[in-house]
Amino acid sequence: MTMFLKQLSFLLLAIVGVVTATTTCHDETFVPDAVLRITAENKTQSCLPSKSVVLVNGTSPGPELRLLEGRTYWIRVYNDMPDQNLTMHWHGLSQAVAPFSDGSPAASQWPIPPLHFFDYEVSPPVGRAGTYFYHSHVGFQAVSASGPLIVEDLVNPYPCDEEKIVFIQDVFTNNDTTIEQGLVSPLNWTWSGESSMILVNGEGGGTANGTFCNASLSTIDVEPGKTYRLRFIGATALTFSSLAIEGHESLQVVAADGSYTKPLNTSFLQLGSGQRYDVLLTTLAYPTKSQYYMQLESRERPTLTRGYAVLNYGPKPSFISPPVTPPLTLSNTSTTFLDYALTPLSFSDISDFPTADQVTRRVTIKVHQHLLSGLTKLIWLEDNYSWTPEVPAEPYLVSLYKNDGIEFPSMDRALANGGIDNKTGAFPAQIGEVVEIVLQNTGADSGGVDIHPWHAHGAAYYDIGSGNGTYDAAANEAKLKGTTPVKRDTTMLYRYTSGSVGNGTDAGWRAWRLRITEPGVWMVHCHILQHMLMGMQTVWVMGNETEVLGKVPKPEVEGYLAYGGNVNGNETHWPEVVHFNDLWAENQ
Incomplete structure (x- = not known):
């Protein structure tokens, strides 16, 4: 029986009978597979003045998480902020077996209260290896509180020499609180403003509405004549990007949103918030210079934001400035981009x-x-x-x-x-x-x-x-x-x-x-x-x-039903949780 059918059979057990569950205390003997600590700290991003930014383990983007398909993982998320709620969503992964771990406060989970932690149960099924990311689902926090999540294959259909993550974010002049309050205010509604810069792997410079920003660019180190799998992750708040790489016109799309596709060549990508594309890139056998620009531009907005990163063939420079004159002319929005063209590999x-x-x-x-x-x-x-x-x-x-x-x-x-x-x-x-x-x-x-x-x-x-x-x-x-x-x-x-x-x-x-x-x-x-x-x-x-x-009866999930319930841990008590995937396995 395939993993999908096993999942479905477990989920439908509730139709014919009640599943018996117990809670488990995650005390000092429990060791999570990964730990994410969320803080709000003053930070300078691109050319913007220092402001409060929500960070994951002290950085934005947060650390890369790598999971293997077919395994269950526990990821402990600490809300170390004293005055903000928090959730974490595993974007693109189904949480059907562990419904309270989806991280969506409007649908399934109370947010983690300040100075508490929550143990998320994440189990990527076999067949869903690919490129994903995690992000907060509270307010405007996801603009910075996010990071790459890679589900590794048991068997990789597209071998390559190396992988590189291209994590795309945008930044705004105002802080999260000011933006959120302006957007939800009933009497003084205020727009957030347009993006002030597009970042790649946390760095970026270029132009925003004609204003030049001379901030150091992110470098993606490569060697001549090799094949790289570039995992593009659209983690922007607002920006819909058009992007291409100077001197490298052949990008071979092999996956979209975690689904493997038959290879399809394109000279550019369009990437909206939440989208991911995996691309095979064969580097130049005889590059004529050490650095080639990756150019990213916002589309469908009243102003233009243009950012850059660098494909780097040489020694890693300490500082690379964005070009004053754009090296590429990117196309306008294609409303047919990859539609009716991508074909599943599976x-x-x-x-x-x-x-x-x-x-x-x-x-x-x-x-x-x-x-x-x-x-x-x-x-x-x-x-x-x-x-x-x-x-x-x-x-x-x-x-x-x-x-x-x-x-x-x-x-x-x-x-x-x-x-x-x-x-x-x-x-x-x-x-x-x-x-x-x-x-x-x-x-x-x-x-x-x-x-x-x-x-x-x-x-x-x-x-x-x-x-x-x-x-x-x-x-x-x-x-x-x-x-x-x-x-x-x-x-x-x-x-x-x-x-x-x-x-x-x-x-x-x-x-x-x-x-x-x-x-x-x-x-x-x-x-x-x-x-x-x-x-x-x-x-x-x-x-x-x-x-x-009927998946799990109410007594066993009581801790999930109250804000600050005992599924959340803090300095004074350990969390009491349901191991939903173990429960599913027991009913096979």
């Missing part, structure tokens, strides 16, 4: 792709920016519903376990309302369904339109393409003919004009197709941090009440 991913006649339901989510009446506050709506830091008041899964006012979402109400239960604000789905989710961009109250990298927790989906205007299922099926889409977890909802469109006018779509197999409560949201804070998030409840809440 036969199981090809054979598992649901055909159109297997689709049981289509859910169209209309994305719209709204100006609250009588206020200056802008919010984002999805089917006229907005999930903000105040809504819900507690994690949705916690509310369902506690049965304290938020009822289990009704499929009947959802079917009558295009997919959303308009009483609970959640999107229910049934195990066994094959659902198409169509993200439909629409004109804002002001007439503008934006782009959005949409990310799904819980399970990867088959990305079936994008286009202008309104989604046409028959026309898109014709474009899909002869192709097999790749499983993704973050894809771009483009706009097709930079001008004004009519209020509510359909202005572009992105479509997914997925089998509903993972019972749980999962976030599906735009990965731009500003948009998340403004409400561009949805909550999906997959499975019925028995399937979702």
Whole structure:
């Protein structure tokens, strides 16, 4: 039985009986596989003045974590901040077996209180080796509180001489607290400002809105005539990047969002917040100079931010300045970038792709920016519903376990309302369904339109393409003919004009197709941090009440149901946790 089928069989045990669980004390004898300590410290980034920055083990990005597929790991996360909550999300990895370890405070987990720690249970299944990252899911912290997470293969289908991580972030003039307060303020809504610089592996210089920043660049050390696997990680808050490497026009994409693909050549990459691409690069056999610039530029924003890193063939310089004149001319946004072109490498991913006649339901989510009446506050709506830091008041899964006012979402109400239960604000789905989710961009109250990298927790989906205007299922099926889409977890909802469109006018779509197999409560949201804070998030409840809440009975999860519950440790007590993956293994 494959790992996937074993997982599914365990999750569905709740249908026929109650799983018995016990809690385990993680005392001084327990040794976690990795430890992340989160602090807020004054730090200088790029050319910006020193400000408070949320760091992981004292750095941003945080340390690289390497896990092996098919193993269970415990990662201890300390919230060493005295005045901020914290979670950690394992972006792209399904946490279906350990639902309280997904790190999404709106959906599944109370945040870690100040000066407490939480032990996250992470178990990458066989078949999901690839490039991921971890980041906080509270407020604006993920702009800096993040780091690479690599799931290693049992057998690597693309051997190379060496691997390099290209971790892309952006920075802003104001600190996290000021930005968050401005975006959620009901009376004095304030935009965060545009990105002040694009960073690669924590360093970066270039230009922002025409202002030159002479900060040292990150170097990626290579040798002539070798093949490197470059793991590009889009950990930006806002920036949608176009990038290319001077003198190296052949980039061979071999994975997207943790899914291996058949090789596909491209001369550039587009990378939105939350996206990852693995690229094979063969270096020059006879380089004519020691350093070649990697150039990154923001797209789809009112101002241009241009950053750089360096592919370094020579001795490592102590300081490399950005060029005054850009060495490359990067293309404008391609709204067809890799769509209908990438093909899964895995036969199981090809054979598992649901055909159109297997689709049981289509859910169209209309994305719209709204100006609250009588206020200056802008919010984002999805089917006229907005999930903000105040809504819900507690994690949705916690509310369902506690049965304290938020009822289990009704499929009947959802079917009558295009997919959303308009009483609970959640999107229910049934195990066994094959659902198409169509993200439909629409004109804002002001007439503008934006782009959005949409990310799904819980399970990867088959990305079936994008286009202008309104989604046409028959026309898109014709474009899909002869192709097999790749499983993704973050894809771009483009706009097709930079001008004004009519209020509510359909202005572009992105479509997914997925089998509903993972019972749980999962976030599906735009990965731009500003948009998340403004409400561009949805909550999906997959499975019925028995399937979702019957995995582990309530007495054993009581510690997860209260803010500061005994699943959190601190200086005075050790945490009491459930070993969800051990419980699953015992029921095979």
